[in-house]
Amino acid sequence: MTAAASNAPVVRVALLGAGTVGSALIDLLRSRAAQLEVQSGARIELGGIAVADLSRARAAHVPAELLTTDGTGLVTDPAIDLVVELIGGVEPAGSLVTAALEAGKPVVTANKALLASARGVALRTLARDRGVDLLYEASVAGAVPLVRVLRESLTGERIRRVMGIVNGTTNFILTRMSEQGVDYGEALAEAQALGLAERDPSADVDGFDAAAKAAILAGVAFGYDMVIDDVEREGITGIEPADIQFAARSGYVVKPLAIVEVGDDGQLAARVHPAMLPTAHLLAGVREACNAVFIEGEAAGEVMLYGQGAGGAPTASAVLGDLIDATRNVRAGTTAPVPDRLPVRLYPSSELRSPCYVRIDVDDEPGVLGQVTRTFGDHTVSIRSMEQDAQAGGARLLFVTHAARWTEVQRTVEALAALEPVRRIGGAIRIVDGPESFGTAVPVGGSAR
C-alpha cells in the first residue's frame, strides 16, 4: 500500500490468512481505497499478512513484502490497530484472536468453527469484558447481513424463530436432485466438480457447517452461548429420489434447514436437518448454492434475508462491512452492540413436534399394513396419510404423520425396523409448514389406520 496524499488518520490492519477470502479482501481494500476512506473516516492500510507458508504461490496482488509467518508477533505489534482473522479452524486462530483482544485490538473474523466452539464463547466474553469489538458477519451466510440485522435492526424485537438455508453445498445437492432427478451421489459429484463440495464432503453433507452457523445465530438472536454440540444435527446423505418425488407430488420441496427457536417458556432449541417445505414457501424458491434465512419477530413479523452464502468476493464484502464498522468504532471510541443474554435455556430439539414423512419397504403380505400402522399407534404417532406403491416383490409405504415428537418418530422407526416383513426404512424427514413446534400437549395418537 503506497502512502496516499490525504490527511485522514491511518488504521493499520493485520490480516491473518491469505486464502480465497483474504485474497479477495486485499483486492477490495486496494480497489476501493478512496471510497473506504470516505466511509470509515480513516485510511485503512494493511500492516502485515500472516500466513502458514511463505513459499506458497499467491495471486500477484498479494503484497509479498507484508507476508510473515509470525502471527503472534504481528497481532501484538503496536503498529497494528485492528485484526482480520481469515485462517479458519480453532487453532492457531483462537490463540491469535485472544492475543489481539487482550491487546485491546478489535477483531473481524469469518471463522465459524472457532465461534461455535467453547473457545469462541470465551472469546466473545473476553471481547465484551475488554470493551473491544469482535465482529463476525462473514461467519454466517456470507454476504447476507444476518448478524447485523439481528444485532441492530431487530434489537428491540422479541425473536421467536430463525430458520433458513445456511449451507450452500447441501442446498445445491438437493436442488439438483429435485430439478434434475439425479440421485445423491450424482448431485454430490457435480458439487465436487464445481468446487462447491470438498473431496471429503462430511462438513457440509453431515450438517456440521450448518450446525456451527446455527450456534452462532443462537448467540446473536437470543444471547445464548451455544456451541456446535448443542445443535441437533442430521445430514442429507439418506435422502433418496423416492423422497424427492414424494415431496414434489405432495406440494413440498426438500431443503436443508437450520432452525433456532424459542418457546413461550424460554426453551431454546437448535437443529439442522433436511425438511419438507411447502413449495409456496419463499425458502422453497431459494435454489442452487444460495442462502436465505427467515427471522420471525413478535412485532416485526417475518423478515427474510437472502444472498450468496459463500465465495471469496461475497464473504470478503461482509468482512469489509465489519472492518469499516470496527474502524469507525475505534475512531469514535465506541463498540458495536453486543447481543444480550436473554432468559432462555437449552431444550432438546428431539422433543419438538412436527409432521413427518416416513418411507418403508415391506414384503407384500397380508396383515403387514396392519402391523406397520399399529406400530405407529403404539408410539402415539398419529398417521395423516399413507400411499402404497407396488415394488419388485414387495410394497413401498409412504406415510405422513400428524405433528409428533421427533423422539417418538425415531422410536417408531426403530420398532418398525424390527418387524419381520419390513425390508428397509428410509430416513424419516420432518415437514415444516407451520410455526408450531413447541406443542406441549402429548399427541393423542392411536388413530392409526
Place this chain on the structure above:
Amino acid sequence: MTAAASNAPVVRVALLGAGTVGSALIDLLRSRAAQLEVQSGARIELGGIAVADLSRARAAHVPAELLTTDGTGLVTDPAIDLVVELIGGVEPAGSLVTAALEAGKPVVTANKALLASARGVALRTLARDRGVDLLYEASVAGAVPLVRVLRESLTGERIRRVMGIVNGTTNFILTRMSEQGVDYGEALAEAQALGLAERDPSADVDGFDAAAKAAILAGVAFGYDMVIDDVEREGITGIEPADIQFAARSGYVVKPLAIVEVGDDGQLAARVHPAMLPTAHLLAGVREACNAVFIEGEAAGEVMLYGQGAGGAPTASAVLGDLIDATRNVRAGTTAPVPDRLPVRLYPSSELRSPCYVRIDVDDEPGVLGQVTRTFGDHTVSIRSMEQDAQAGGARLLFVTHAARWTEVQRTVEALAALEPVRRIGGAIRIVDGPESFGTAVPVGGSAR
C-alpha cells in the same frame, strides 16, 4: 411511565403523533422496558406526546397526561433528549424535525413524504452538519431493514441496483388479479375493504408512495439527494386481466417494482412501474401485501430482504430499532454513519432499455398487421414475438419487443394509436429479466415482421 428501580441513565423521548404506529410504539416501549434498558444502556422514557387534537379517542395504553398540542414546545423542551416523528406529511413534521435537529436532538422518523421532499434533503444536510442522528429505517418497507443494511452492512460495496416491491397495496392488488382472475376494480375494492388501500387510492396505485421510497433508497444506496419528482412514475391502473393472463402463459408475473440503478458511467436512474418478472425470480414469489427488495452489489452479489412493509407493529419495530441505535449513539457521543455522496448524476429512466409487452386491439382487416409491425420498425423497436387472438369483430395483437428504449416504445405506442385500424392500445409493460438496462448501443430495430 413509572420510575424504575434501576440506575441506568434516563433518555427522554418526545413522540410526535399517536396514530397506528405511534400507539404500537408506546405499547412496545412499555411491554419491553426491561429488554430495552439492557439493549440501549438507558431507561427510555416517554417525555411527551404531541397530537393535533386532544379530544380524539385513543387506545387505553396511550398515557393521557403526556399529551400536548404544542409540538414545538415539546421538541425544544430541555428535558427531551430524542424525538420520534410519526405525524407524516411535510408540515408540520418538517418544522418540528428542523427544530429538534437545531436543538441537537437526534430524530427518528418514518415519514417518507418528508424525506423524499426538498425539505427532507435539507433536513439530512442539517443533521449531517450538526452531527446529529436522523434515522429513518421505518420510512421504507416497514420492518424490512433496508436502510441499515445499505448504510452499514454494504457500506464497502459498489451497489449496482436496488430493485423491489416497496408498496404493499399495489402488490396485493396485482396478486389478487394474478391468482383469482379478478379485474383491477374488484381487487382494489378488496384492498379497500381490508384497509390496505385508502378511499382515494392514488398515493398507492399511481406510484407516489413507491416513488418516495425509491428516492429515499437512492439517497442511502448512492448518496444522491433525490426527491420524489426525480423518480419516473407509472401506476398500475392500466393493467387488465388480458395482460395478467398473457404474463402467466409466458412465464411471467406482473409486479409493482421500484428500481434505482447506476450505470458504468455513474448515470443514476430511478423509476417505479409495473413490470413483468419471470416466475422463477424470487420477487415473483412475494405475494399479498409483502415487500421485498434486491440489492445488487459488485462483490456481495445479489442480496434480498423481505418482510412486512406496513402495519403498526412492523413499522413500530423498525422505529424501535432506530430508537435504540440513537440512544446508544447519544450515550457513546457518536452518530450513525451517513450515506456518502458518490459521484453519480441523474439520468432519465425513460432512456433505459428493456424488453416490453404491448397489447393492441385492431380491426381485423388485411394489411393491418403489416401496418402495425412497420410502425414498430419505424421507431427502431425490434419485435421478439407476437400473438394474435380473435376478438369480437376484430383482433388483439400481443407483442413482446427486444430490449428497447422506453421513449421509443412510448413513441411507437403514440404512432400506433394514430393508425386508423387501431381501436385501443393497452399500456405497454416493461419486462425485467436481466441486469442490463443501461445499454449504450442504439437498438438495431427494423426487423419487425
